[in-house]
Structure formats: C-alpha cells, structure tokens
Amino acid sequence: MKQGDLGKSFRVVWAAGAVSAVGDWLHNAAVMILAYSLTGSGLAVAGVILSSSLPPVFIAPAVSPILERRSKRAAMVVLDLWRAMLALCFLAIGTSRRVPLVYPLNFLLCLAAGIYNPAKTAYVKAVVPGDRLLNANSLLQAAAGVSMALGIGLSIPLMLTLGYRALFALNSVSFLISAILLLSTEPDVPPEQVPTPAAGMATRFGCARDMKEGLLYLAGRTDLRTVTVTFAAWNACSGACLSLLPSTTSVVFRGSFEAIGLAYISWAAGAALGAWSAKKPGIAGRDDPQWAGAAAAGAVLLLAVTLVRRFELACLMFLLVSAADSLITVISKAYVMKHIPYALISRGQAAFNASAHVGLMAGSLLAGMANDVYGVRAAVVSTAAAMLAVAAWRAHAAAR
Numbered sequence: 151m152k153q154g155d156l157g158k159s160f161r162v163v164w165a166a167g168a169v170s171a172v173g174d175w176l177h178n179a180a181v182m183i184l185a186y187s188l189t190g191s192g193l194a195v196a197g198v199i200l201s202s203s204l205p206p207v208f209i210a211p212a213v214s215p216i217l218e219r220r221s222k223r224a225a226m227v228v229l230d231l232w233r234a235m236l237a238l239c240f241l242a243i244g245t246s247r248r249v250p251l252v253y254p255l256n257f258l259l260c261l262a263a264g265i266y267n268p269a270k271t272a273y274v275k276a277v278v279p280g281d282r283l284l285n286a287n288s289l290l291q292a293a294a295g296v297s298m299a300l301g302i303g304l305s306i307p308l309m310l311t312l313g314y315r316a317l318f319a320l321n322s323v324s325f326l327i328s329a330i331l332l333l334s335t336e337p338d339v340p341p342e343q344v345p346t347p348a349a350g351m352a353t354r355f356g357c358a359r360d361m362k363e364g365l366l367y368l369a370g371r372t373d374l375r376t377v378t379v380t381f382a383a384w385n386a387c388s389g390a391c392l393s394l395l396p397s398t399t400s401v402v403f404r405g406s407f408e409a410i411g412l413a414y415i416s417w418a419a420g421a422a423l424g425a426w427s428a429k430k431p432g433i434a435g436r437d438d439p440q441w442a443g444a445a446a447a448g449a450v451l452l453l454a455v456t457l458v459r460r461f462e463l464a465c466l467m468f469l470l471v472s473a474a475d476s477l478i479t480v481i482s483k484a485y486v487m488k489h490i491p492y493a494l495i496s497r498g499q500a501a502f503n504a505s506a507h508v509g510l511m512a513g514s515l516l517a518g519m520a521n522d523v524y525g526v527r528a529a530v531v532s533t534a535a536a537m538l539a540v541a542a543w544r545a546h547a548a549a550r
Contacts, residue, residue: 156286159277159335163226163270166331168293170230173324175301175418176308176317177237177259178202181252183305183410184314186396188249192526196393196518201256203389203507203514205264222273223335229266230329233259237322241315271499275487277336287484288425295422295476302418306411364501367494374489380544381482382505384445386513387540388475390533391452392417393514395468397526403461413468420469424476441481442545448474449537456530 178198185194236259243251278286308316368374399413424444448471455467483502490498513533520529 156278156282156289160274160286162331162335163274164289164293166226166230166328167270167290168297169331170233170324170328171294171297172301172304173237173321175298176305176324177240177321179302179305179411179414180309180314180317181240181256182396182414183309185249185252186400186410190400192393192397192518192521192529193515194249194518195396196514197253198256199389199393199514200511201253202260203511204257205261207264207504207507207511221337222269222276223332223337225269226266226273227329227332229262229269230325230332233262233266234322234325234329236262237318237325240318240321267503268500271487287487288480291476291480291483292422292425295418295420295425298421299415299418302411302414306408306415310408364494364497364499365505367490367498368486368501368505371489374486376544376547377482377485378502378505380441380540380547381478381502382509383540383543384475384478384537385506385509386516387448387533387537389510389513390517390529390536391471391475393517394521394526394529394533397521398455398464398530399461401526402456403464409461413465416465416468417472420472420474421476423469424473424478425480427473427477439545441478442541444474444477445537445541445544449534449541452530452537453534456527 182195182198185198186192188194236255239255239258240252243249243255274286274290305317308320368378395413395417396410399410403409451467451471451474455464455471458464458467486499486502513536517529517533520532
C-alpha cells in the first residue's frame with residue numbers, strides 16, 4: 151500500500167456508503183417534508199428524527215459483541231439487502247391517514263443502520279492503517295455530506311415529477327448497489343482471530359453489560375469523557391436545528407414546499423464543506439480550538455437567521471451552521487476512533503454513538519415542543535444560546 155493510500159477495500163466501502171447515503175437522503179427528504187407539509191407541526195418532524203435515532207441507542211449495543219466475533223463485511227451485505235426490502239414498504243404510505251406508519255417503518259429501517267454503522271466502523275479500522283484513520287474518517291464524513299446534498303437536491307425535482315414513491319423505490323435500489331459493491335472487498339479479520347475482550351468484558355453478560363463497559367471505558371479517560379459529553383450536548387443542538395429547519399423556512403420566510411427542500415440542500419452542502427475543510431494537523435487533539443470556535447460560530451450564524459430578511463442569506467447561514475456541525479463531528483469521531491482499542495471498537499463506538507443519538511433525540515424533541523408552544527423564533531434563539539453554552543463548556547474543558 152502506497153503512502154497515503156487507504157486501500158481498495160476502503161475505496162469500495164466509501165463508494166458503497168456514498169451510494170446508499172444518496173438513497174437515504176432521498177428517503178429522509180421525502181419523509182420529513184411530507185410530515186411537515188401534511189401536519190404543519192414541528193413535533194411531526196421531531197417524530198421522524200426520533201424514529202431514526204432510537205435504533206442506534208438500543209440496537210447497536212446489543213449487536214456489538216456479535217460483530218466483534220463475525221465478519222463485518224458479511225454483516226454489511228446482509229443488512230443492505232434487509233434495508234432494500236424495508237425501503238419498499240414505504241410505498242404503502244399513500245394518504246395523510248397513513249402518515250403514522252412512517253414512524254414504525256422508519257424505526258425498522260434505521261434499526262438496520264444501527265447495526266450497519268458499527269460494522270462499517272470496525273471494518274474500516276481493520277483494513278486501514280492506524281495512522282490513516284483520521285483521513286479515512288474525514289473522507290467518510292465528506293462523502294456523507296456530499297451524498298446528503300445530492301440526495302436532497304434530487305429529491306425535490308423527483309418528488310414534483312415522479313412522486314414521493316419514486317424516492318422510496320430509488321432508496322431500495324441504492325441498497326442493492328451497495329451490497330453488490332461490498333462483495334468485491336477483501337475479507338476482514340476471521341472470527342477466530344479477533345482479539346478476545348479483556349476480563350470483565352465477556353459478552354455473556356448481555357448487551358446492557360456491553361453498553362456499560364463501553365461507557366465506563368469512555369468515562370475512564372478524561373479526554374474521551376470530554377469528547378463524548380460535549381459532542382452529545384452539541385448533537386442536541388444539531389437535532390434542534392434539523393427539527394426547526396422546515397418551520398423556520400415556512401414561518402419566518404414564508405417559504406414554499408420547494409423552499410423547504412432548498413433549505414435542506416443548503417444544510418447538506420454545509421455538511422460536505424465542513425468535512426472537506428477538516429485538516430489533519432490538530433484534529434487528533436481533544437483541546438483543538440477548532441471545536442469551540444466552530445460551535446461559537448455556528449451559534450452566531452444560527453441567531454443571524456432570525457435577523458436577515460432574504461431567504462438566500464438564510465440559506466447561506468444554514469450552510470455555514472451545518473459546516474460547523476460537520477467539522478465538530480469529524481474532530482470528535484476521529485479522536486474516539488483512534489483512541490479506542492480494536493478489541494473494544496464496536497462497544498466503545500456504540501456507546502459513543504448512543505450518547506450522541508440521545509442528545510440528538512432530546513434536542514429535536516425539545517425544539518419541536520418549543521416551536522409549537524412558543525413559536526419558531528423563540529425556539530431558534532434558544533438553540534443558538536445552547537450552542538454558545540456548549541462552546542464555552544468545551545473551551546473551558548480544553549483549558550484545564
């Protein structure tokens with residue numbers, strides 16, 4: 151392998167993830183825009199986010215011990231086929247009366263993702279040298295952002311011309327393509343060669359013990375504890391932003407169905423921009439000033455959304471806030487991925503992701519309630535204030 155080369159298997163996993171992520175965001179755009187368009191409620195959008203976030207919290211810890219003893223590549227292929235079938239079930243949602251079906255179906259689809267993502271993380275760590283994991287994580291995050299922008303960008307014209315059912319069908323096709331691509335990757339560490347977990351980590355105690363051990367490992371190191379807690383708090387702010395995006399566009403700027411889609415495209419483009427802007431020097435340090443600076447900048451930009459009068463400027467603000475969010479995600483995940491031992495990568499990563507998703511769910515739910523009770527402007531200002539508080543917290547932790 152040449153210096154700087156991440157290997158064929160990583161490139162294939164990267165491409166497979168990008169393809170399926172485009173399908174994911176075609177699906178997500180259709181679900182969130184339809185939920186808000188049919189109900190006009192911020193809580194409806196929060197419900198979609200909650201149904202997407204619950205599985206990684208409860209499912210990933212249960213399967214992480216199993217993944218540590220089995221082929222990650224095989225698991226990813228099976229899960230892609232599973233998700234392809236589940237995506238087709240959304241074709242049954244044809245009227246507003248069937249909107250409640252979105253939540254359990256979305257839960258089941260994301261349940262598979264809650265298993266798939268820890269498998270992909272462990273597979274990447276197995277096939278990519280340790281000194282290149284930061285670059286690999288940055289490329290994965292950038293691909294996610296580009297796929298998000300492309301998927302949402304295509305969703306609006308496709309919904310207007312072909313209907314939302316076409317988006318659900320294309321999502322199913324994307325999973326099939328991903329599964330075919332993954333079959334060309336090299337096998338990861340055979341089950342019998344995977345390092346045995348340390349004493350006290352035995353999988354026989356069940357997923358609750360595995361989650362506890364993962365959390366204890368993160369909490370046992372000051373640096374990992376700081377990264378985990380502050381990232382969970384930041385993710386609450388990120389979830390609030392996603393929950394408020396449709397109502398901000400609709401109420402503050404009186405935007406149409408297409409304008410809501412444009413706002414999501416701006417957010418997706420920012421995610422790609424933030425990932426690509428992440429530089430290797432300094433990212434490995436938990437006290438990197440980029441983290442607190444990006445959080446503070448995101449807070450100021452979000453607050454500015456309520457002050458500008460032109461929707462085009464608001465979209466630029468959305469883009470920059472998302473870029474800050476993506477940069478923070480790259481910094482946090484890269485540090486955690488690098489400093490968790492291979493024998494504990496699935497459990498440690500699952501615990502880290504679970505804490506982040508708890509923050510995402512809490513933030514989206516609180517923002518949806520604030521939007522419906524106090525109005526969207528008050529909800530946006532409160533979210534910006536919370537971002538500033540997280541930035542100050544992170545800066546203080548880094549200074550100690």
